[in-house]
């Protein structure tokens with residue numbers, strides 16, 4: 251499809267929905283605090299929606315996504331549009347119900363939250379109860395479409411989350427097909443309604459098709475599009491985040507007008523060349539990377555487009571997915587060095603790139619971009635020796651000198667069920683103010699450090715009083731576990747306003763890895779020494795692992811993620827060596843994002859796991875046999891990757907275990923994990939102080955299948971989001987519970 255000016259159609263799949271100044275977060279928080287009305291909340295949302303559309307109009311986009319705004323989460327929106335309300339929320343109505351599902355209320359737990367495919371965005375998992383009667387509750391969506399049509403007229407391109415993807419991501423009983431079929435009449439009526447509005451085309455988001463193929467999904471999908479086709483509304487079937495894999499052959503023959511594929515990840519280009527593409531359909535070419543912050547590499551993109559055109563010329567140019575995964579506008583990053591800023595592309599810049607790619611004759615535009623890449627390359631990414639070091643690594647670099655069985659004999663002797671914490675202690679208002687004052691230059695470095703040291707001293711004293719066995723310094727000098735290290739390494743950049751939504755009202759500013767990573771100076775030694783000097787108990791050295799550093803950043807695009815992880819690992823290795831030198835007998839390297847990095851297709855897991863495990867080993871293998879290496883993985887399920895976790899060869903791993911009711915521990919033990927395990931006995935995400943009995947029970951359950959010598963006792967994550975008046979009684983109870991368990995064990 252070509253439009254009047256003989257250019258390719260451009261299309262968007264969603265725009266960032268948080269507002270330029272994080273207006274949605276602020277409005278939500280004010281609404282929850284009962285400071286603004288629901289009308290004011292909606293006004294905020296609609297203003298942002300309007301300004302997002304205006305930006306896309308100004309950029310000249312032909313088909314503009316409508317329906318991407320959300321108060322909290324788009325999957326929750328569709329759950330509510332379809333009336334899929336679990337019974338525990340039925341006593342609520344309207345917004346109260348919506349937020350109860352999102353955040354819980356009156357002791358009623360919220361819907362579970364989980365990662366949206368392999369992004370760092372989290373959605374709320376719908377629960378479709380067996381006797382659930384779905385019902386049409388589309389008004390909110392239809393109003394969005396009407397507002398869109400008023401402004402965008404023919405360009406309005408409503409986004410619909412497919413029933414197949416929605417059900418596949420839900421918790422449900424019975425078969426996928428049954429559940430999808432329950433929803434089809436509702437969708438059908440929605441499509442009829444949209445047709446009546448005079449909508450040109452809709453986009454149906456079907457990302458489930460990029461995961462491992464199953465007969466169930468295939469069957470439900472074919473059925474769904476058969477029904478949708480009867481409505482006679484043009485459909486663009488949209489997939490993203492990976493290629494269609496074995497689904498390609500049948501998906502391209504579904505009765506739809508257009509199919510959108512991601513050409514920035516996976517092998518859709520190969521599939522296209524191998525199996526062709528039907529001439530009666532438009533191919534949506536997702537070529538502008540919606541998941542990373544780099545400008546289009548024109549030569550590369552041209553290559554892809556040329557290849558695509560040898561198969562079909564009926565194409566549209568679009569981002570690879572919704573732009574919600576990148577920040578809004580790079581122009582605001584005045585504090586980034588110009589040579590870096592010049593080659594970054596956030597949502598606003600990506601719109602321009604789309605337009606430029608869709609028309610011919612923009613040679614000068616791309617020449618200028620190319621020049622900027624060149625001057626960046628000349629200035630920034632390369633640090634002498636770093637890439638060479640990675641290339642020169644040998645097997646020994648990944649290997650501790652002694653086996654686990656041999657080295658634990660040399661490691662620190664502790665009572666059975668050693669008690670410890672995961673690292674951070676409460677980050678109080680006072681502490682945040684302190685950091686801000688320092689950042690603004692109102693405090694000297696010395697004054698700042700003195701204040702931090704006072705916090706460390708109090709924290710050590712407190713842990714001794716409570717009777718913990720292995721202490722931590724408290725991480726008071728750290729804002730965030732990735733940012734803190736990134737700021738002390740070369741190759742990481744930080745934005746001022748580069749927020750992206752993590753979930754609901756929580757946004758994060760991922761660092762950007764732009765060049766070779768190297769440690770400039772020791773990062774944690776000063777605080778470790780201060781803490782260790784104050785106590786005879788062992789203090790843990792605390793680091794963030796290489797895989798987590800990488801997975802929570804925007805990676806660079808010119809070298810592999812594996813090599814980036816190895817570079818970070820080498821930087822951490824130097825820190826491990828220094829901590830050891832400074833007297834640390836225990837070093838913890840946190841990897842909460844380790845599992846998150848798993849590819850969407852299981853066939854690709856082995857590759858990721860191999861280098862991710864290697865990166866951890868590379869960072870930690872320098873540890874002497876006497877040094878005990880810990881790792882920490884919260885909110886992870888391990889069943890399917892336990893063998894790989896074992897290969898990380900940490901001496902102790904601490905896991906979440908309280909929310910999953912010992913399931914995580916069970917998984918780990920049934921798999922025969924024989925190193926030590928930190929049993930996360932209480933949920934730090936809850937303000938509730940766990941009782942002694944509760945934790946005794948947790949521990950008793952937990953040790954049924956496990957030798958006592960293997961178990962540590964700790965909370966399930968860091969305590970930085972909690973208040974001191976929650977932390978002190980909780981840890982006191984934890985230590986008491988441990989004493990009881992020890993007495994039982996001695997009998």
Ligand SMILES: [Zn+2]
Pocket residue numbers: 672842882883884966967968
């Ligand atoms: Zn954690």
